[in-house]
Each structure stands twice: as structure tokens, then as C-alpha cells.
Amino acid sequence: MRIVVCVKHVPDLQSTRGFTAERRVIRSADDGTMNEVDENAVEAALGLVAAAGDGEHEIIALTLGPDVAADAVRRALQMGADRGIRITDDALAGADYFGTATALAAAIRRIGDVDVVLTGMAALDGLGAVVPSLLAAALDLPQLTVVQELTYAGGALTARRELDGVTETLRASLPAVVAVTDLANTPRFPKFKDIMAARAKEIEVLSAADLGLADAASTARTEVVLAEPRPPRPEPEIVTDSDSGAGGRALADYLISNNLI
Amino acid sequence: MTETAVRTVLVLVENTADAALRSPALEALTLARTLGDVVALTLSEPSRPALDQLAEAGVDRVLQADLGDAPREIPVVAAAAVAAAAEHVRAGLVLLTSSFANKEIAAHTAWRTGAGLLIDVTSLADDGGRLVGGKRVFAGTWDTECAVTTDLAVATLRPNALAAEPADAPGAAAVERLPVAAAAPAGLELLDRVVHEVSADASGVVRPALAEAAVVVAGGRGTAGDFGPVEDLADALGAAIGTTRDAVDEGWIGHDAQVGQTGVTIAPRVYIGAGISGAPHHHGGMQAARTIIAVNTDSEAPLVEISDFAVIGDLHEILPAAAAAIREQRAAAADS
Numbered sequence: 173m174r175i176v177v178c179v180k181h182v183p184d185l186q187s188t189r190g191f192t193a194e195r196r197v198i199r200s201a202d203d204g205t206m207n208e209v210d211e212n213a214v215e216a217a218l219g220l221v222a223a224a225g226d227g228e229h230e231i232i233a234l235t236l237g238p239d240v241a242a243d244a245v246r247r248a249l250q251m252g253a254d255r256g257i258r259i260t261d262d263a264l265a266g267a268d269y270f271g272t273a274t275a276l277a278a279a280i281r282r283i284g285d286v287d288v289v290l291t292g293m294a295a296l297d298g299l300g301a302v303v304p305s306l307l308a309a310a311l312d313l314p315q316l317t318v319v320q321e322l323t324y325a326g327g328a329l330t331a332r333r334e335l336d337g338v339t340e341t342l343r344a345s346l347p348a349v350v351a352v353t354d355l356a357n358t359p360r361f362p363k364f365k366d367i368m369a370a371r372a373k374e375i376e377v378l379s380a381a382d383l384g385l386a387d388a389a390s391t392a393r394t395e396v397v398l399a400e401p402r403p404p405r406p407e408p409e410i411v412t413d414s415d416s417g418a419g420g421r422a423l424a425d426y427l428i429s430n431n432l433i
Numbered sequence: 434m435t436e437t438a439v440r441t442v443l444v445l446v447e448n449t450a451d452a453a454l455r456s457p458a459l460e461a462l463t464l465a466r467t468l469g470d471v472v473a474l475t476l477s478e479p480s481r482p483a484l485d486q487l488a489e490a491g492v493d494r495v496l497q498a499d500l501g502d503a504p505r506e507i508p509v510v511a512a513a514a515v516a517a518a519a520e521h522v523r524a525g526l527v528l529l530t531s532s533f534a535n536k537e538i539a540a541h542t543a544w545r546t547g548a549g550l551l552i553d554v555t556s557l558a559d560d561g562g563r564l565v566g567g568k569r570v571f572a573g574t575w576d577t578e579c580a581v582t583t584d585l586a587v588a589t590l591r592p593n594a595l596a597a598e599p600a601d602a603p604g605a606a607a608v609e610r611l612p613v614a615a616a617a618p619a620g621l622e623l624l625d626r627v628v629h630e631v632s633a634d635a636s637g638v639v640r641p642a643l644a645e646a647a648v649v650v651a652g653g654r655g656t657a658g659d660f661g662p663v664e665d666l667a668d669a670l671g672a673a674i675g676t677t678r679d680a681v682d683e684g685w686i687g688h689d690a691q692v693g694q695t696g697v698t699i700a701p702r703v704y705i706g707a708g709i710s711g712a713p714h715h716h717g718g719m720q721a722a723r724t725i726i727a728v729n730t731d732s733e734a735p736l737v738e739i740s741d742f743a744v745i746g747d748l749h750e751i752l753p754a755a756a757a758a759i760r761e762q763r764a765a766a767a768d769s
């Protein structure tokens with residue numbers, strides 16, 4: 173089985189996140205990590221390989237992003253991916269969802285004979301949750317998205333997803349695009365020897381030209397026109413529940429006096 | 434788009450077979466009216482009351498997509514209908530309400546039509562012919578605006594971003610059928626689809642859906658698994674119930690109720706978080722709440738720091754006392 177896992181480098185949730193003067197998300201090596209749910213995607217890839225059993229398998233970690241984004245690929249290699257690819261090009265900087273999906277899809281086609289494309293359910297910086305659907309559209313493959321439970325048997329993938337008041341079970345034959353949630357599995361923590369072993373693994377760098385992407389393919393359909401920090405929130409009004417019931421009444425009074433109910 | 438042409442706004446309206454439309458759909462129609470001529474699209478036969486509501490929202494034209502045997506529950510199939518309808522009415526904007534399923538429909542629609550895509554906007558305005566969507570990001574610390582540079586825009590609108598209002602003048606809500614040829618992608622099969630039972634309070638009153646509720650009471654690990662106090666306050670307020678991933682992991686409550694980056698994103702008028710620390714993953718899903726109230730034993734919990742009002746103490750005492758005080762006040766108001 174050959175699996176491509178798409179991993180994104182995003183600003184750490186705990187860091188102070190923001191935008192540059194060009195209205196791009198600030199990405200630095202210190203404050204960045206692999207998008208957390210993409211760890212679940214790598215873990216799902218390792219799980220599929222285990223379920224597939226004997227045979228030749230390959231897991232390729234793929235990212236689109238600047239130099240620092242190599243960290244996300246490195247993390248995937250430490251977890252057990254076999255090799256990595258990073259797409260980078262000035263022409264693709266600031267790519268919107270379509271630019272991203274078009275470039276990732278072009279790389280997946282170039283790799284060839286891919287059975288499963290795995291992604292996280294959403295990038296926790298933008299929370300778009302649309303790249304997986306766009307990849308399925310670009311590659312003309314069936315999709316299993318927002319997956320909470322993934323199984324592989326008899327050459328087909330079965331997924332359970334729970335959304336907006338419904339639980340669905342879907343089955344897809346290979347090749348397919350699969351986007352997993354953080355509930356799909358528990359990502360492994362690389363050990364020292366895995367971290368050392370990952371150093372020897374190759375990360376290939378591809379440009380837009382390598383992927384045969386004409387300018388038109390990467391032309392964004394949207395443009396960020398404003399990114400402005402908000403003023404800090406005013407200090408909260410804090411009440412301590414001195415005797416039982418007083419705090420509850422204070423809460424009710426706050427709701428009533430502010431016309432919130 | 435030229436200055437003279439009036440933009441056609443296609444709004445995907447769900448649940449039209451039910452007796453009443455949901456609030457997010459009415460909010461989307463309200464916003465759509467400010468941006469052009471509204472056409473409603475439905476994927477099933479609308480009920481009489483739903484048509485009345487569409488008329489009240491000023492809708493003249495209702496397209497009912499006829500998908501034949503194709504499974505409309507599969508987003509790619511629904512997207513085929515949305516794209517066909519957008520072309521049929523020469524839409525300049527396709528508007529959907531934000532949900533996981535609708536984001537997938539929006540993505541596939543935009544892919545098919547070459548449209549620019551805006552996800553989870555809370556505002557949409559016309560700036561000299563260009564559509565500009567607003568969105569608050571990074572746990573509420575930044576405001577961003579994004580302009581669509583293509584002729585057609587596809588956008589998903591967050592529930593509760595604006596108040597639904599009836600139109601100045603009612604529309605005809607005349608239904609027109611639109612045959613659409615679509616099929617599920619080869620190799621994909623929907624094996625099972627279970628619609629969850631609606632949650633109701635002790636007296637059988639149906640609780641509002643989490644994503645669209647005006648008031649949400651959420652309980653986390655601090656409940657220690659006892660959601661009684663959370664339900665009590667929620668029912669006194671007519672609120673929906675939310676939770677954290679930790680409580681879902683513990684099996685205390687279903688994933689449906691999870692608020693956060695990998696759960697439901699909410700923007701209620703009031704959010705009350707009890708026994709919730711306010712981790713960034715959770716915060717990212719409720720940053721847009723207008724008023725944030727925390728109930729926590731720890732005065733240094735991050736949720737207390739970002740709240741407007743906080744009560745420090747045990748939620749098991751505080752929530753029932755608050756519920757009782759609210760019921761008392763309601764009874765007093767009813768008497769006078």
C-alpha cells in the first residue's frame with residue numbers, strides 16, 4: 173500500500189499568533205508545530221499499513237510551505253513515515269485553499285500509484301476543513317472525511333463519522349481520500365531512536381515548475397484585505413461564592429441585569 | 434460584476450421538508466437580501482409552512498433540485514445540485530450555513546464552478562462589486578477580511594452571526610423544479626445513516642441545537658461526570674448543552690456536544706462554561722460568544738481570564754442556585 177499523508181506546519185496554539193504586514197500568518201520555527209490532527213493522520217497511515225499486513229508499503233509525508241514547514245515533515249518521519257516531500261515556490265506563497273489543493277494534488281499525481289491520501293480534518297490555524305474535499309475533487313476520488321473510526325478490510329476502507337446530529341458509516345474502495353479527527357486514534361510519541369533514524373530520511377523539495385503548475389493553477393481566488401489585532405478584552409468581573417447559593421444568585425443577577433435572558 | 438447588474442444570491446435551504454425552517458437558514462436569507470435578489474434552493478420537497486416562511490423572508494423563487502435516485506446525503510451529490518442551480522440562475526453568490534457537511538458541499542461546489550470560497554464568515558458585504566467576508570480568528574484575537582476575486586463566490590455563514598428578520602414585503606415563494614444528473618462517486622457507499630434523537634429536558638421540551646442556540650451552558654471535567662447541574666441551568670435558560678473533549682473521552686456525553694476546534698464552533702449570545710479550564714482547543718470553538726461566563730474553583734483558569742463574568746466556586750452548588758434564582762425571577766415576572 174502506498175499512502176501519502178498531507179501535513180501542515182501551523183503556529184502553536186499556545187503561542188501568540190498573528191499576521192505579518194502582508195496579511196500572512198506568522199510562521200516561525202520556534203512557535204510552530206505540525207498541525208496536531210495531522211499527527212492523527214500519520215498514525216492512521218501507520219495503522220493502515222499494519223492492517224494491510226505483508227507486502228510492500230510506503231508512507232510519504234507531503235507538505236506545502238516555506239522552509240520552516242520541513243519541521244512538520246520531519247515530525248512525520250520521526251513517527252514512522254518513510255520519506256518526505258515539501259512543495260515550495262514563491263508563486264505558491266499565500267496560496268488559498270485552491271492553490272494548496274491544486275499543488276498537493278499535482279504532487280500526489282507525480283508520486284503515482286497512491287492508494288490512500290490521508291489528511292487531518294482541519295488545519296487548526298484557519299479551521300477551513302475544506303482541503304480534503306478539494307483534494308478528492310482534484311484527484312476525482314471518493315472521500316471519507318471527519319472520520320472518527322477507520323478500518324481496513326477486504327481491500328476497502330470503512331469509516332464512521334458523527335456530525336450535525338447524524339452518525340454515518342461509509343465504505344470506500346481504494347484509492348480514496350481520508351480525513352481523520354483527533355478521536356480516530358492516539359498518535360505515538362517518537363522515541364529517541366526514531367528521532368535519530370528520521371535524520372537519515374530524505375525530504376525532497378519540489379517547485380511549482382517541477383509539478384507542471386502553470387501560474388493560473390496557483391492563482392488565488394480570494395485575497396486577505398484586512399488583518400487587525402483586536403483590543404484586549406476588559407478585565408472580568410469576578411465573584412467568589414462565599415456561602416452556598418450566593419454565587420448562583422450573583423450569576424442569575426448578572427444575566428438578568430444585563431438583559432441576557 | 435458591473436454596477437448595474439443586480440447580483441443573484443442562491444441560498445441552500447435545508448430541512449424544508451420539516452414543519453419549520455431552522456434559524457440559521459433564516460439568518461442566511463436575511464443576509465442574502467442585503468446582497469442581491471434571493472433564490473432559495475432545496476434538495477427535497479418543501480412543506481407548506483416552510484414555503485410560507487420562505488415567502489415571509491421575501492423569497493420569490495424556490496428551486497427544488499430533482500436528484501432522482503442519487504443519494505443527496507453525500508456532499509458531492511448535493512454539490513452537483515448546488516452547482517447546477519448556481520449556473521441555472523447565474524448566481525453571483527452561493528450562500529450556505531456553516532456545518533461540517535455544508536463546508537464539504539461548498540468546497541465541491543466551488544471546485545466545479547471555479548468560484549472563490551469563504552468559510553465560516555460572520556459578515557459579508559459588497560465592496561464596489563467585490564464580496565468581502567469577515568471572520569474573527571486565533572481565539573478571537575484578530576479580525577480578518579477576505580475579498581473574493583472571482584465572479585462567483587461561495588460562502589458558508591456561521592449560525593448566530595446576525596439576527597433573522599422578515600422581509601419588508603413577502604415574496605411569492607413559487608417552486609420551480611430543476612432536474613440534476615448526479616451520482617455518488619464510484620467506489621463510495623453510504624452503509625448506514627442514523628439521525629440522533631433530539632435532546633429534551635425533563636418536561637419534554639426540546640433543547641435548541643448546539644450550533645444555533647442563543648445560550649449555551651457547557652460542562653467539562655469539573656462536573657466529574659455529573660451533568661445534572663449543567664442540565665438544570667440549561668433548562669432554566671432554555672439553553673443548549675455543550676462540553677469539552679475530555680468529557681467526551683470519558684464517555685460522559687456524546688461527541689455531538691463537543692465545543693471546540695475539532696467539535697462544534699459556536700457563537701451564542703451567552704456562553705456559560707462550568708468546570709472547564711478553557712484550553713485553546715476549546716476556546717477556538719467559542720471565541721465568538723458575545724458574553725462569556727465562567728464557573729470554576731480555580732480563579733486562574735484561562736476561561737476565567739477571558740470571561741466577562743466569573744463565579745469562583747463549586748459548580749455543583751452554583752449552577753442549581755442560579756437555576757433556582759432564574760426560575761424564581763421568571764415566576765415573579767409572570768405574576769406581576
Ligand SMILES: Cc1cc2nc3c(=O)[nH]c(=O)nc-3n(C[C@H](O)[C@H](O)[C@H](O)COP(=O)(O)OP(=O)(O)OC[C@H]3O[C@@H](n4cnc5c(N)ncnc54)[C@H](O)[C@@H]3O)c2cc1C
Pocket residue numbers: 208209354652653654655656676677678679680691692693694695696697707708709710711712713714715718728729730731734746747748749
Ligand atoms: C488535537 C486536539 C484537539 C482538541 N480539540 C478539542 C475540542 O474541540 N474541544 C475541547 O474542549 N477540547 C479539545 N481538546 C482538548 C483540550 O486540549 C483540553 O484537554 C480540554 O478542553 C480540557 O477539558 P476540560 O476543560 O473539561 O478539563 P480540564 O482542563 O481538566 O479542566 C477542568 C476545570 O474544571 C475546574 N473544576 C474542577 N472541579 C470543579 C468544580 N467542582 N466546580 C467548578 N470547577 C471545577 C478545574 O479548576 C479546571 O479548570 C483537543 C486536544 C487536542 C490535542
Ligand SMILES: Nc1ncnc2c1ncn2[C@@H]1O[C@H](COP(=O)(O)O)[C@@H](O)[C@H]1O
Pocket residue numbers: 178179180181207209210213234235236237272276290291292293294295296298299300301302303304
Ligand atoms: N499547506 C498544506 N500542506 C500539507 N497539507 C495541508 C496543507 N494545508 C492543508 N493540508 C491538509 O489538509 C487538512 C485540512 O486543512 P484545511 O482544509 O486547511 O483546514 C490538514 O489537516 C492537512 O492534512
